[in-house]
Amino acid sequence: MERKIRVLIAKPGLDGHDRGAKVVARALRDAGMEVIYTGLRQTPVMVAEAALQEDVDVVGLSILSGAHMALVPRILDELRQRGLGAVPVFVGGIIPADDVPALKELGVTEVFGPGTNTQTIVSFIHQTIGA
């Protein structure tokens, strides 16, 4: 039996830069994970639907637009509505330090700032899902 860690990397919101998300996606692939990359301008419903259909172990959101406090609660809500409340969610991008506790309070497992070593994210995923 072959089990692979499956990760959804999504880019919600309206900003058009996905370089960071792609770097993370490639790093996770190089760490042996199967990464579903859905690209730019994902709505909360799109993110949650992809997470559901692809049966992912973890969801990564890249948000650079500053809209994280608006987007993240809606995404978590859509996930919960689909019975995916237990799926760990991490957020990367430009997130002011002040917002980090609030995001974690909402249910985000971890927040990674710009310039985070991708190895840190790989380790985080292994630890979080215990594989």
Place this chain on the structure above:
Amino acid sequence: MQLLEAALAGDRRALARLLSWVENGAPEGREALATLFPRTGQAHVIGITGSPGAGKSTLVGKLARELRQRVPRLAIVAVDPSSPFSGGALLGDRLRMQDLAADAGIFIRSMASRGHPGGIAYATRDVVLLLDAVGFPVILVETVGAGQAQVEVARIAHTVVLVEAPGMGDEVQALKAGLMEIADIIVVNKADRPEARQTVRALQSAYFGVTTTGHHGPRADEPLEVVAGWETPILQTAAIENQGLTELVEAITAHRQYLESSGRWELRRRLHARAEVETWLQRHLLLLVEQRVGEERFAAAVEAVLRREKDPATAAQELLAPLLKP
């Protein structure tokens, strides 16, 4: 199994989890397939293959939307290659199917090839069976875009659509790979580009060279009377501009009608069933032989071949011989 009943009742999350089990070859997945098998054989499985970047995913997305006007549910299985170095994969087909997200009647599943050659994963056949069993009447399977040897999709699909694009120099490539022989419909995508006409002409003349009566040349194991002609159409689409989709849907519908009226639907089902039994027979046999022969004798045989004391055919036969005694 609770999950199984939930999936049958239309619970998409239960289905997603079952698909993972099937994909991973987990015992629960095997069990689910065994239970559900009688329900399979209903879906029209459409394989979409062709060169990398030809626009397969984009076309599948648009095609799905078009087909959904005729069927209540539709599933897409999109295969991308695994990295031979890390075993991981970047699955990006879904990226091109964005506008399907709002349609609850469409279920998209990405799969990594996991080292399996031939354009689909080892478990793609089983994933398709499961989707068939839970009642998707149409299943689109996008293969890895490899430009060669994606012919394996013909073993699970009833209708194979070969997608090419202009200016890629792939026409000859496709021919070489035997892809054209398995294509029931050929599509030149990116027809918005001026070079598309040239590609169509190249394919037409290449195809004309393959056969003049459609690609289904009579085969020794098929009764002649069911070999009615299917003229493989060469269509043009511009997926990003929604062009040519109606014609493609019509061709797919016509092909299904052809399969049914010519007796080929039954024939393909028979060939698929045979392929499935063969696959499992090989798998079981190999396991059995490995267990019975044992690591040590196997290694000794390899060693003997290496030293040129025995040829490999004889070595294999000698390993088998004690197992074949009554």
